[in-house]
Amino acid sequence: xxxxxxxxxxxxxxxxxxxxxxxxxxxxxxxxxxxxxxxxxxxxxxxxxxxxxxxxxxxxxxxxxxxxxxxxxxxxxxxxxxxxxxxx
Amino acid sequence: xxxxxxxxxxxxxxxxxxxxxxxxxxxxxxxxxxxxxxxxxxxxxxxxxxxxxxxxxxxxxxxxxxxxxxxxxxxxxxxxxxxxxxxxxxxxxxxxxxxxxxxxxxxxxxxxxxxxxxxxxxxxxxxxxxxxxxxxxxxxxxxxxxxxxxxxxxxxxxxxxxxxxxxxxxxxxxxxxxxxxxxxxxxxxxxxxxxxxxxxxxxxxxxxxxxxxxxxxxxxxxxxxxxxxxxxxxxxxxxxxxxxxxxxxxxxxxxxxxxxxxxxxxxxxxxxxxxxxxxxxxxxxxxxxxxxxxxxxxxxxxxxxxxxxxxxxxxxxxxxxxxxxxxxxxxxxxxxxxxxxxxxxxxxxxxxxxxxxxxxxxxxxxxxxxxxxxxxxxxxxxxxxxxxxxxxxxxxxxxxxxxxxxxxxxxxxxxxxxxxxxxxxxxxxxxxxxxxxxxxxxxxxxxxxxxxxxxxxxxxxxxxxxxxxxxxxxxxxxxxxxxxxxxxxxxxxxxxxxxxxxxxxxxxxxxxxxxxxxxxxxxxxxxxxxxxxxxxxxxxxxxxxxxxxxxxxxxxxxxxxxxxxxxxxxxxxxxxxxxxxxxxxxxxxxxxxxxxxxxxxxxxxxxxxxxxxxxxxxxxxxxxxxxxxxxxxxxxxxxxxxxxxxxxxxxxxxxxxxxxxxxxxxxxxxxxxxxxxxxxxxxxxxxxxxxxxxxxxxxxxxxxxxxxxxxxxxxxxxx
Numbered sequence: 001x002x003x004x005x006x007x008x009x010x011x012x013x014x015x016x017x018x019x020x021x022x023x024x025x026x027x028x029x030x031x032x033x034x035x036x037x038x039x040x041x042x043x044x045x046x047x048x049x050x051x052x053x054x055x056x057x058x059x060x061x062x063x064x065x066x067x068x069x070x071x072x073x074x075x076x077x078x079x080x081x082x083x084x085x086x087x088x
Numbered sequence: 089x090x091x092x093x094x095x096x097x098x099x100x101x102x103x104x105x106x107x108x109x110x111x112x113x114x115x116x117x118x119x120x121x122x123x124x125x126x127x128x129x130x131x132x133x134x135x136x137x138x139x140x141x142x143x144x145x146x147x148x149x150x151x152x153x154x155x156x157x158x159x160x161x162x163x164x165x166x167x168x169x170x171x172x173x174x175x176x177x178x179x180x181x182x183x184x185x186x187x188x189x190x191x192x193x194x195x196x197x198x199x200x201x202x203x204x205x206x207x208x209x210x211x212x213x214x215x216x217x218x219x220x221x222x223x224x225x226x227x228x229x230x231x232x233x234x235x236x237x238x239x240x241x242x243x244x245x246x247x248x249x250x251x252x253x254x255x256x257x258x259x260x261x262x263x264x265x266x267x268x269x270x271x272x273x274x275x276x277x278x279x280x281x282x283x284x285x286x287x288x289x290x291x292x293x294x295x296x297x298x299x300x301x302x303x304x305x306x307x308x309x310x311x312x313x314x315x316x317x318x319x320x321x322x323x324x325x326x327x328x329x330x331x332x333x334x335x336x337x338x339x340x341x342x343x344x345x346x347x348x349x350x351x352x353x354x355x356x357x358x359x360x361x362x363x364x365x366x367x368x369x370x371x372x373x374x375x376x377x378x379x380x381x382x383x384x385x386x387x388x389x390x391x392x393x394x395x396x397x398x399x400x401x402x403x404x405x406x407x408x409x410x411x412x413x414x415x416x417x418x419x420x421x422x423x424x425x426x427x428x429x430x431x432x433x434x435x436x437x438x439x440x441x442x443x444x445x446x447x448x449x450x451x452x453x454x455x456x457x458x459x460x461x462x463x464x465x466x467x468x469x470x471x472x473x474x475x476x477x478x479x480x481x482x483x484x485x486x487x488x489x490x491x492x493x494x495x496x497x498x499x500x501x502x503x504x505x506x507x508x509x510x511x512x513x514x515x516x517x518x519x520x521x522x523x524x525x526x527x528x529x530x531x532x533x534x535x536x537x538x539x540x541x542x543x544x545x546x547x548x549x550x551x552x553x554x555x556x557x558x559x560x561x562x563x564x565x566x567x568x569x570x571x572x573x574x575x576x577x578x579x580x581x582x583x584x585x586x587x588x589x590x591x592x593x594x595x596x597x598x599x600x601x602x603x604x605x606x607x608x609x610x611x612x613x614x615x616x617x618x619x620x621x622x623x624x625x626x627x628x629x630x631x632x633x634x635x636x637x638x639x640x641x642x643x644x645x646x647x648x649x650x651x652x653x654x655x656x657x658x659x660x661x662x663x664x665x666x667x668x669x670x671x672x673x674x675x676x677x678x679x680x681x682x683x684x685x686x687x688x689x690x691x692x693x694x695x696x697x698x699x700x701x702x703x704x705x706x707x708x709x710x711x712x713x714x715x716x717x718x719x720x721x722x723x724x725x726x727x728x729x730x731x732x733x734x735x736x737x738x739x740x741x742x743x744x745x746x747x748x749x750x751x752x753x754x755x756x757x758x759x760x761x762x763x764x765x766x767x768x769x770x771x772x773x774x775x776x777x778x779x780x781x782x783x784x785x786x787x788x789x790x791x792x793x794x795x796x797x798x799x800x801x802x803x804x805x806x807x
Binding site: 016017018019020038041042043045046048049052053060061062 | 268269270285322323324361518519521522523573576577578579580581584
């Protein structure tokens with residue numbers, strides 16, 4: 001799980017081109033969307049594509065998206081639980 | 089004065105022609121079916137609205153074909169040529185281009201009809217129209233915005249007959265793009281339904297022949313139009329529908345009617361969660377009492393993007409002439425939270441006046457009012473467009489910002505080339521640029537610089553942007569990733585950024601510019617088109633506004649798309665921006681577009697130009713310099729056109745070949761406009777540009793001429 005979180009921190013910064021944000025700045029339990037990081041609904045969609053592409057995990061509706069992308073921790077948990085590509 | 093619809097044509101997923109469309113509306117049919125136009129990676133293609141049109145010419149991109157099919161109907165009973173063509177287009181030749189890029193085609197000739205502007209040009213040629221062929225690319229509001237601009241052209245008295253409308257074909261970019269945003273309903277669009285999940289992407293075209301004098305066969309009148317921008321978000325409408333409300337209010341005011349006069353509202357109603365909430369709230373604010381009948385036809389026609397506003401103009405005209413209110417096809421259980429009661433079944437009712445809404449990405453909103461002929465008193469008189477006061481300017485080229493560019497030009501040095509991405513972002517913050525690639529950065533940076541130079545504390549309220557090619561980096565990156573991932577993982581950020589008007593939307597957000605927000609895409613004449621649009625709409629803008637021309641150069645696509653870049657040794661880009669105000673300014677200069685005609689079918693084009701220019705004053709007395717633009721692809725022809733002008737007029741003052749200084753890019757004329765302002769400000773032309781002798785301008789102005797496929801003229805004058 002820790003490895004996945006580290007991996008996601010790097011990916012989020014890279015995919016969303018978060019200039020001035022270091023991977024470690026994305027805290028596991030902090031609000032991911034609409035908080036200090038400047039991540040918004042468009043970024044969520046880009047992350048939806050990223051997790052589908054890299055982990056085979058789909059988030060295909062807004063209600064689910066709100067839960068999954070609440071924090072980096074909830075995202076990692078959801079991927080861990082749903083990914084066919086990660087050992088459960 | 090009154091403006092009439094004297095001819096109409098339509099091709100949509102519901103069929104071709106007015107009778108067939110009327111019948112489909114009467115029967116509440118839908119044209120939305122699973123995609124068949126191209127194969128997809130998924131076994132379950134999404135429902136879309138495909139138009140079943142006969143293929144006239146295999147070499148012609150699909151949008152062009154659809155536009156021809158609609159325009160032929162609109163022009164069927166007309167013997168006279170239109171004076172202008174104004175079209176809303178967002179995809180242009182994209183369907184063809186995608187297939188070519190996918191198989192890595194590298195011959196620029198194959199891409200010659202890629203440009204969005206090539207659709208209006210094709211239609212103009214088809215009917216031997218030699219006047220302006222203008223292209224509005226304001227996303228899903230394009231068709232309605234094109235009709236508003238055509239209306240203003242007629243009101244200005246400069247034209248008597250305009251062929252206006254919109255066309256867009258389905259393509260992978262829009263099919264996968266909207267789906268990546270989770271905006272597509274997998275079951276088909278259900279506008280205003282409580283279970284709605286999105287839109288259905290569609291294609292089609294509709295064209296209207298608009299005339300200033302009442303024809304014997306008038307279908308309906310166009311009473312007015314309103315434009316606004318949410319200035320809120322690149323892709324999501326304002327949650328309370330502020331921009332939608334402003335556009336509707338502006339249209340109603342422009343029409344000279346009251347909300348109570350409206351019998352039917354043709355809603356934008358895409359079926360997305362956010363649009364329908366936003367639009368419903370705007371309607372709720374507009375009406376404090378009884379609302380008129382309302383429906384959305386997007387569940388029947390799908391959402392044909394730039395064509396939608398024009399298709400719905402035809403729907404409104406059918407509604408008026410047949411006394412028929414279309415059903416909101418797809419809506420079975422109206423969402424009670426929306427407090428809107430959309431018409432569910434087609435309803436026969438006398439309809440005299442209709443309001444039609446079109447909203448799009450970039451926060452673009454357009455609303456148009458149609459009515460039965462003679463139903464209301466004419467609200468507007470014919471009024472010529474006036475010169476616009478220049479408050480300030482800014483530019484960027486391969487040589488650097490305005491100061492660096494003007495310094496190089498004063499020394500007679502070329503500014504050709506491209507600045508690094510960091511340099512063009514110098515006045516932008518990290519937050520500004522995170523999701524912006526080269527083109528929107530250029531445009532936003534120019535807008536900020538022009539506004540800063542104006543010294544105005546108030547922000548501009550409207551934006552007019554001309555671009556030949558738009559966001560090439562976003563378009564290229566979107567398609568590259570789409571193809572590399574077997575069409576599975578397109579980038580939503582790149583899709584939103586690829587829309588031609590995304591940059592103007594960013595500028596609006598930066599300045600909270602909630603007035604008109606227009607992007608014009610007319611190839612080498614895009615800046616001229618943006619200036620024309622500004623001139624036509626400036627009377628209704630109280631504050632300052634920006635007119636910008638910008639283009640990015642892309643290492644692969646520029647040489648494929650832009651004929652003038654194909655042959656250039658080095659790629660160049662940049663642009664220019666002017667901060668303007670309607671009417672005279674206390675000090676300084678004015679700018680005005682004065683001529684725009686095509687060379688094709690127009691052997692007397694230079695004589696026409698001279699006639700226009702020498703009124704009221706001889707050209708030598710009026711202008712101290714000509715800045716002439718010869719796009720490399722038609723340089724020889726352009727030079728001959730200029731020589732003819734010089735020979736007939738005997739113009740004996742400096743002529744500056746500005747593309748040799750700016751480099752080759754579509755909106756180089758925007759930099760030429762900034763050069764003209766600088767020369768007038770200094771009162772002289774730099775020696776290096778006039779055979780080493782300084783030329784004083786005195787009280788004379790500068791004439792900026794575009795040559796090639798079109799002959800254009802803009803004048804910058806002292807007051």
